[in-house]
Amino acid sequence: MAATETTPHPPDRSPVDIFVIGGGINGTGIARDAQGRGLSVALAEMNDLASATSSASTKLFHGGLRYLEFFEFKLVQKALVERETLLKAMPHISWPMRFVLPYSAEMRFEGETPTSKLLNTVMPWMKGRRPSWLIRLGLFMYDNLGGRKILPGTRTLDLTERPEGGPISDRFKKAYEYSDCWVEDSRLVVLNARDAEQRGARIMTRTKVLSAEREAGLWRIELEHEDTGTREVVQARTLVNAGGPWVGDIIRNAVHVNSSEDVRLVRGTHIVTKRLYDHDKAYFFQGEDGRIIFAIPYETDFTLIGTTDKDHGNDPSKPAECTDEEADYLCRFASQYFKKPVTRDDIVWTYSGVRPLYDDGAKSATAATRDYVLTLDAGPATDGPLGSEPPLLNVFGGKITTYRKLAEQALAKITPFFPGTPGEWTAEVPLPGGDFPVASVDRQIAELQQEYGFLDAFWARRLIRAYGTDAREILGSAAATDDLGRIFGATLTEAEIRWLMDKEFARTADDVVWRRSKLGLRMSADEIAELDAWMAEARGVARAAE
Numbered sequence: 001m002a003a004t005e006t007t008p009h010p011p012d013r014s015p016v017d018i019f020v021i022g023g024g025i026n027g028t029g030i031a032r033d034a035q036g037r038g039l040s041v042a043l044a045e046m047n048d049l050a051s052a053t054s055s056a057s058t059k060l061f062h063g064g065l066r067y068l069e070f071f072e073f074k075l076v077q078k079a080l081v082e083r084e085t086l087l088k089a090m091p092h093i094s095w096p097m098r099f100v101l102p103y104s105a106e107m108r109f110e111g112e113t114p115t116s117k118l119l120n121t122v123m124p125w126m127k128g129r130r131p132s133w134l135i136r137l138g139l140f141m142y143d144n145l146g147g148r149k150i151l152p153g154t155r156t157l158d159l160t161e162r163p164e165g166g167p168i169s170d171r172f173k174k175a176y177e178y179s180d181c182w183v184e185d186s187r188l189v190v191l192n193a194r195d196a197e198q199r200g201a202r203i204m205t206r207t208k209v210l211s212a213e214r215e216a217g218l219w220r221i222e223l224e225h226e227d228t229g230t231r232e233v234v235q236a237r238t239l240v241n242a243g244g245p246w247v248g249d250i251i252r253n254a255v256h257v258n259s260s261e262d263v264r265l266v267r268g269t270h271i272v273t274k275r276l277y278d279h280d281k282a283y284f285f286q287g288e289d290g291r292i293i294f295a296i297p298y299e300t301d302f303t304l305i306g307t308t309d310k311d312h313g314n315d316p317s318k319p320a321e322c323t324d325e326e327a328d329y330l331c332r333f334a335s336q337y338f339k340k341p342v343t344r345d346d347i348v349w350t351y352s353g354v355r356p357l358y359d360d361g362a363k364s365a366t367a368a369t370r371d372y373v374l375t376l377d378a379g380p381a382t383d384g385p386l387g388s389e390p391p392l393l394n395v396f397g398g399k400i401t402t403y404r405k406l407a408e409q410a411l412a413k414i415t416p417f418f419p420g421t422p423g424e425w426t427a428e429v430p431l432p433g434g435d436f437p438v439a440s441v442d443r444q445i446a447e448l449q450q451e452y453g454f455l456d457a458f459w460a461r462r463l464i465r466a467y468g469t470d471a472r473e474i475l476g477s478a479a480a481t482d483d484l485g486r487i488f489g490a491t492l493t494e495a496e497i498r499w500l501m502d503k504e505f506a507r508t509a510d511d512v513v514w515r516r517s518k519l520g521l522r523m524s525a526d527e528i529a530e531l532d533a534w535m536a537e538a539r540g541v542a543r544a545a546e
Contacts, residue, residue, distance in 0.1 A: 015218050016040045016202070017418060019236035021209050021250055023047075024054035025185070026372075026395050027242035028192035029407040031201050036429075037411065037422045041201040042234055044223055046208040048511050049193055053244050054400070055186035055515050056320065056353020058270065058294055058307055061086055061094055061401045062180040063146060065284070066292050068138050073145070075371045079401040080146025083181050085427050086404065087150065090434040091441060092468030093184040093191070096151055097296075100164045101139075101284040102172040102337060103132055132174075139178055150438065151179035167277035169339055177281070182296075185400055186515040187466060190504050191431040198432070205505050212239055212255050219390050227507075227539075238414055242395045245316035245356045251394060257377060263356040263396055265316060269326040270306030272298060272521070273346040276338060285337050293333050299518050300458065302348065305330050312354050322350035349521060358397035372398035372406050376413045391417055433468025441465075448472070454481050459491040466517060474499045488531045490522035497535065507539060508532055 018034050020027045023045025035041045045051070063080035064072070087094050139154040157175040159165030164175065197203045206226035213220050219236040243250045248262040275297075282296040291309070298304035308326045312318065327344060335341040358373045373396040378389060393413055398406050408424050415421040436444055441464065449460040452475050463471040474496050478484050485494025492512070500506035500516050509532035513520035520528060 013234075014040075015235035015237055016042045017236070018042075018238045018240060018414065019212075019219060019221055019234060020044070020240045020242055021212075021254075022242035022244055022246070022395075023049040023189070023193065023203070023205060024052060024242065024244045025050070025189050025192070025400055025403045026244070026398050026406055027240070028189050028196060028203075029403040030240055030242060030395075030410050031203070032192045032196040032199070033404075033407040033411055033424075033426055034414070035196045035199040035201040036425055037415070039418060039421060041196065042204070042236070043193070043196070043201060044204045044207040044209055044221075046206070046226075048205055048507065048515060049505055050186035050189035050515055052320075053353045053355055054189045056268065056270075056351050057185045057400050058268075059183055059185050059296070059304070060097075060180055060294075061183045063142060063401070064399070065138065065142055065178070068141060072371065073141075075402075076142070077145040078405060079399070080142070080148070082401055082405055083146065084148070084150050086183070086401070087181055087438055088428045089426075090183070090188065090191070090431045091436060091438040092434050092444075092465060093187045093431075094181050095438075095441065097180055097182045098152075098177055098281045099180055099284045099294075100157065100175050100177050100281050101135070101286070102159065102168055102175045103135065104172060105132075135176065139176055142178060148179075151181070154178040163279055164281060167338055167340070168283075169337060172337070183400065184466070188400070188403075188431075190516060191433070194432055194504060203505065206507065209250070209254055214389055217390060219392075236390070238391050238393070238417060240393045240395065240410065240414075245354045247356060247394060247396060249316060255392060257392065259375075259377075259394070261373075261375060261394070261396060262314075262359050264359040265312040265314060266355045266357050267310045267312040267320050267352055268307040268355055269310070269320075269322045269330070269350065269352040270304055271322065271327055271330050271347050272349040272351075273303050273305060273342060274348060275301050276303040276334075276340075276342065276346075283337065285333065287333050287336070291333070293330065295334060295337075299521055302521060305334050305342070316354065316356075320352040320354045322352050326352075356397060372396060372402065374406070374410055374413060378417075433470035435469055444468070448475075452478065454478075462491060462517075486534070488534070489524065489527035490519045492517075492519055492523070492531070497531070498538075501535065501538065506535070508535060 017039040018041045020031050020041065020043040023043060027043055028049065031041045031043045061083045063076045063083065067076050143153045155177050157164055157177050159168060159172050159175050165172070193203050208224045210222045210224055219239045221234045221236060223232045223234060225232065241247055241250050241255065245263065245265055251257050251259050276295065280297050282294055285293050285295065293306060296304040308329060310326070312320065327347065327350065331342045331344060375394045377392040391414065393410055395410065404426055445460050445464045448464055448471055449455050449457065467474060481487065487493050497512065500512055504516060506512050506516055509528050512531065513523060513528055
């Protein structure tokens with residue numbers, strides 16, 4: 001078959017109820033929710049799942065403490081309520097984390113925030129500085145807006161006596177400690193996709209949507225599959241554009257719908273350094289320029305520092321890469337706090353992502369809203385199966401903490417076209433492997449190590465933190481390391497790779513070592529290349545057997 005030949009719509013494949021464009025957190029979250037309600041779903045992602053924005057976050061389920069300065073109270077409340085709901089559904093890939101906010105009287109607001117403007121008006125003598133009472137008020141709101149039940153509240157620390165003050169400059173005497181949650185962002189995407197597929201959805205990675213047009217009351221969607229070069233046509237009753245940074249490009253160039261709405265592309269860059277301190281708490285640093293960054297314990301032996309906020313232009317295909325300027329900025333920012341300066345020599349890895357923020361006309365990237373906007377284009381009434389032109393739902397913006405609520409609100413807009421569809425169901429329903437209590441992670445790790453005596457503490461913890469109760473499915477009846485097949489490095493075995501290829505849509509080494517895990521930090525370039533070659537051969541063998 002020629003590479004550009006189009007496969008006709010299979011006669012035994014009926015139109016799906018919902019076709020989702022985009023395999024990031026919003027697309028997979030919507031696919032899972034919809035399929036769980038009994039609607040038929042197909043999803044196409046042109047690259048790997050979570051290959052763009054959804055694998056480049058700061059890895060936090062958080063309310064967004066700094067968004068209070070922008071008076072984004074509803075957004076913060078929504079996110080705070082959601083933190084604990086998500087934590088209960090995925091205790092393997094998300095866990096509570098305490099954040100230490102060192103205080104100095106010289107800390108300043110970002111100049112364009114509503115709070116800074118208000119304080120400059122009523123307290124001009126502060127000259128943009130953050131008073132301690134205002135920070136404590138913000139933390140009080142942060143503790144109470146979301147009806148917190150699991151996570152402990154804020155407390156004040158004396159840094160001259162506490163170990164949290166050890167790595168911090170002696171000029172900081174006091175700090176506030178509050179709660180948020182860590183999340184493995186790209187694993188969250190994969191597990192939503194996997195759950196959707198287990199419930200009956202069709203998940204297609206490395207599949208590009210070439211065009212989508214309304215035809216005879218349905219969406220006619222033409223796809224191209226990267227692996228084979230073949231094309232396929234799928235029909236759908238509803239189209240969801242969850243293209244992330246590409247949402248505007250899809251509207252203009254694939255769907256060809258006139259719309260003035262678009263996203264503002266904002267680049268967020270992170271650096272990963274050698275471990276900078278010994279305890280397991282994160283730091284929230286406020287800069288003299290009003291910006292904030294986090295320093296977070298990362299993958300046991302490293303520290304994650306970020307993020308920046310830089311306008312990225314309007315081309316989503318432009319690579320999101322850490323510039324020298326951004327790396328220097330983050331090192332310089334962190335060095336204002338740590339006793340030992342952070343230098344470029346400490347950096348072992350960097351990553352950058354483009355956040356598709358809804359373009360609300362804000363002056364700065366920092367001030368642009370982090371809330372999401374959903375727009376529905378249903379078209380005029382027709383004789384089609386839905387009684388109107390098949391609807392198009394566009395998803396603008398959003399943040400990882402509110403992905404599940406975004407999916408519920410997306411379905412609230414879609415389900416009126418499908419009378420009798422069941423209601424909301426995803427709250428606290430575990431993702432694959434997450435069927436155990438939040439407080440029992442350590443017990444899960446200990447029991448796995450006891451059952452499989454060849455696992456050391458690092459290996460057992462890594463498996464539980466990635467797969468939860470599914471770790472036993474990967475290990476099977478293995479009595480020794482050799483029973484798991486080839487070892488590619490850093491405890492990564494053939495048994496695990498086969499699981500990732502069979503169950504979690506992995507095709508390449510990058511999918512495995514930078515998205516399904518972060519073992520790329522521990523593996524050599526040669527080991528990663530050998531893994532990639534092995535996976536390519538395995539894919540070829542699998543295709544030949546079909």
